[in-house]
Amino acid sequence: MLSRKLLRRSATALAGAALLALAWGALEWADRAFPPPIASSLPVSTEVVDRDGALLRAFATPDGRWRLRADLSEVDPQFVKMLVAYEDKRFWDHDGVDAFALVRAAVQFAESRRIVSGGSTLSMQLARLIEPRESRSLGAKLRQILRAIQIERRLSKREILERYLTLAPYGGNIEGIRAASLAYFGKEPKRLTLSEAALLVALPQLPERRRPDRNLELAHAARDRVLTRMVSAGLIDQPEARRAAAENVSEIRRPLPALAAHAAGTALRNAPTEHRHQLTIKRRVQEGLEEVARAAARKLGPKLSVAMLMADAETGEILGEVGSSDFFDPSRSGWIDMTRIVRSPGSTLKPFIYGLAMEQGLVAQETLIEDRPADFAGYRPRNFDLGYQGDVSIRQALQLSLNVPAVRLLDALGPARLIARFRQVGVKPDLPRNEPPGLAIGLGGVGVTLRDLVQLYTGLANGGEVKALRDGTEAGNAALPAGGTILDDHATWQIADILSGMRPPERASRRGIAYKTGTSYGYRDAWSVGFDGRYVLGVWVGRADAAAVPGLSGYVSAAPILFEGFAKSGLAAVPLKAAPPGTYRPKRDELPVTLTRFSTDGGLVATAPTEPAPQIVFPPQGARVDLGIASGNPMPLALKIQGGRAPFRWLANGKPLATIERRRTASWTPDGAGASTLTVIDAAGRATSVSVFVE
Structure with missing residues (x-):
């Protein structure tokens, strides 16, 4: 009897366990067969x-x-x-x-x-x-x-x-x-x-x-x-x-942030499947620049727009970019990203002409140059105010943005050399098709974008080393050009020193900025590009349809925006870079005779030279020379040239050596180890340079 009860209980327990197992299995099956609609990723903004x-x-x-x-x-x-x-x-x-x-x-x-x-x-x-x-x-x-x-x-x-x-x-x-x-x-x-x-x-x-x-x-x-x-x-x-x-409850529904509209749109187009795009932009900088651009456009008048771009010269990262004063304003064509539109840069390329001339040993800051009417094979440049200053120093000519002196230097250098420098640092100016570059490129006769200008000016802020710009929108992490050297560090410092002496606009706060302005032909574009020891800011003002705007100018229209942009960026000012070792700015009475006045014949002879131009044969370009500098008693470096017309003036890192040599040999004892540039100028004003490393 007892065994039957035990059997019945055991059977009941087994049946219950089986039912529970069956129920659990059914639940497991149902759970797998009808899973909840949990997406691996939610559809989000x-x-x-x-x-x-x-x-x-x-x-x-x-x-x-x-x-x-x-x-x-x-x-x-x-x-x-x-x-x-x-x-x-x-x-x-x-x-x-x-x-x-x-x-x-x-x-x-x-x-x-x-x-x-x-x-x-x-x-x-x-x-x-x-x-x-x-x-x-x-x-x-x-x-x-x-x-x-x-x-x-x-x-x-x-x-x-x-x-x-x-x-x-x-x-x-x-x-x-x-x-x-x-x-x-x-x-x-x-x-x-x-x-x-x-x-x-x-x-x-x-x-x-x-x-x-x-x-x-x-x-x-x-x-x-x-x-x-x-x-x-x-x-x-x-x-x-x-x-x-x-506490009061706010009764306002605010729009969600819409900063960097053009850059955001570019990021979305380049990677449409991504739901999160990270840019190099700094929000505080972006907010400040957009505020400045909106206020400036309202003040300038209807249909005028403002574009701004700020970059870190040491990395090339864009910290703020404003394609237009108001993306949503159709009257100003706000949807057009004016940082990427090719326009005439006016005088903003002049610093690179002067820098290249200094690098080649043709001029120094206090070299005199003529600002008088001139004819260059039919090309007759005139100054912005239609007046002429006569004899001016190179420093004055650049600060006053005189056109004739800039064209004189470009004529001596050759426009192709300037364009080649731009291209080797990743900037490709827009030139007339099937035509060689002409002298007009020095005054804005070439097409560039605001991004191009800021990229070039990173070199002036960074000791001559240009950094390719990037903002994080690049498609598929596309490789960017590495940049390069636009000018040697000695010439770069001389140009930054000149531009830092530019008079700020009225009521602008001083910040230690070196800057240059430009106005394109026909008053269509006003520019201002400036830098301190770390950051570069470029400003463009004009109409998106390229219509003329009477009275528009770089100094009056764009420069105040530049200074306000620096002030509102929230970035701490960084002092301009110190002069490289061996670089100095000689006074006029300290200049060698070949640098006293610039002219195509060196100011010494009236006839064209017949002998070949000077060529430095020792030390060769790129040489690394051990002079025993570490010992504290360095040996002098022998210098030797071929060709050229005596007398010869040698410069080391832009600083003239003590004597003018009639022989084709000389010597130089460096101040310290490192990279140096040696330049020789002959009596006809022809110059050549080599870069060496002494140790």
Whole structure:
């Protein structure tokens, strides 16, 4: 008898276990057969962020939603605690369903015939967000419960919270904590006030009714209810709640950030499948430049636009770029990125003409040059003011931006040599097709972009080394040209020294900036490009349709914007680079006879030389010579030339040696180890140079 009972009990237990196993297997099968629609990645707004990850611009999702991905580490921890305490206080402990809360909600409903408290967990709410249903039936609730259990099996608690905070509705087309915080408070949700956190906790329950931009009183009341609940939960004390309740709720819905519109658009076009694009831009710099550009355009008048570009001369990284004064202003053709449009640069290329002439030993800062009417095989340049200064120093000629002296130097150098220097550092000026470069390129008779100019000027700020510009929008991480040397460091310092002596515009704050202005033919473009010891800023002013603007000029129209841009960039001023070893600026009475006055015959003879031009045969170009400098008693370096007309003037790093030699040999004892440039000038004014390294 006893054995039969045991058998029956054993059979019952086995049957129960089998049923449980069958039920569990069925649940496992159903879970796999009908998984929750959890996408590996949520459809979110495409973001363009700055070098530090700060949001520059967001693009709405294809269905028109502002939905930014939430990262729990970037959300105020106090807000998270309040959310869990208000919506699902046992969130960290349950497996998707809070049975106690469900029972309590059912009892309260049965007693009062209305919903007193909800039993939905955050996991159930996420289930409703990823699989929305209009019905609020018992069947829909049961489906949410099952989906919540499935979600908990697949996602961690952190992932559940992040998805909820990405999808939660906050009114209108705003979804997620980040979009809501930016729209209602103008900031990321990393640091929220108690009042702001309480409002963001309250909004998702009734997002349309509680929107502060439409129903301010209801928003206030909802926020205060959350604060009261937090006091009851022990998260905050009563005085804190009173202070938070006394704060006003903003009734403004702000637009999401739309900075660097042109760069953001370029990044999106070059990598359309990416949802996050990081640029080299610095948000603070970008905000300052855009503010300056908008204000300047309003002051300049209708249809005029402003473009600005700031770069780090040491790295080539673009820190701020403004393609137009207002991307959304059709009257100024704001959608056109004027940093990339080819225009005439006016006089902004002149510093490179003077620098090349100094590098070749043709002139020094105090060399005199004629500013008088001149005819260059039919080309007759005139100055901007149609007047002439007579004899001026090279320093004065560049600072006054005189046209005739610049063309005289370019004629001696050869326009092709200047263009070759530009090309070797990655800048390819736009020249007339099938025509060699002419003298007019020195006065703006060539096409360049604002990006080209800023890239060239990184060389002047960086000891002659040009850095290729990049902003992070480059397609497929395309390789950029490496840049190169535009001028040797001695000539570069001389040019920076001259440009740093330029008079700032009226009422501009002094910042230690070296700068140059330019105005294109017909008053179509005004330019100003400046630099300190680290940063380069370029400014263009004009009309996008290239129409003439009477009265437009680089000094009057663009230079004030340059100085204001530096001031509003938020970047600390960096002193201009010190002179390289062996470089100095001789006074006029210290100049050798061949550098006293510039002329095509050196100012010494009236007939063209018949002998070959001088050529340095020792030391050869690029030589590395051990003179025993480390011993403290260096040997002199022997110098030897062939050709040329005596007497000869030698210069080491731009500094003339003590004597003028009639022989074709000389010697030089360096001040220290390092790279040096040796130049010889003959009586006909012809020069040649070599670069060596002495040690």
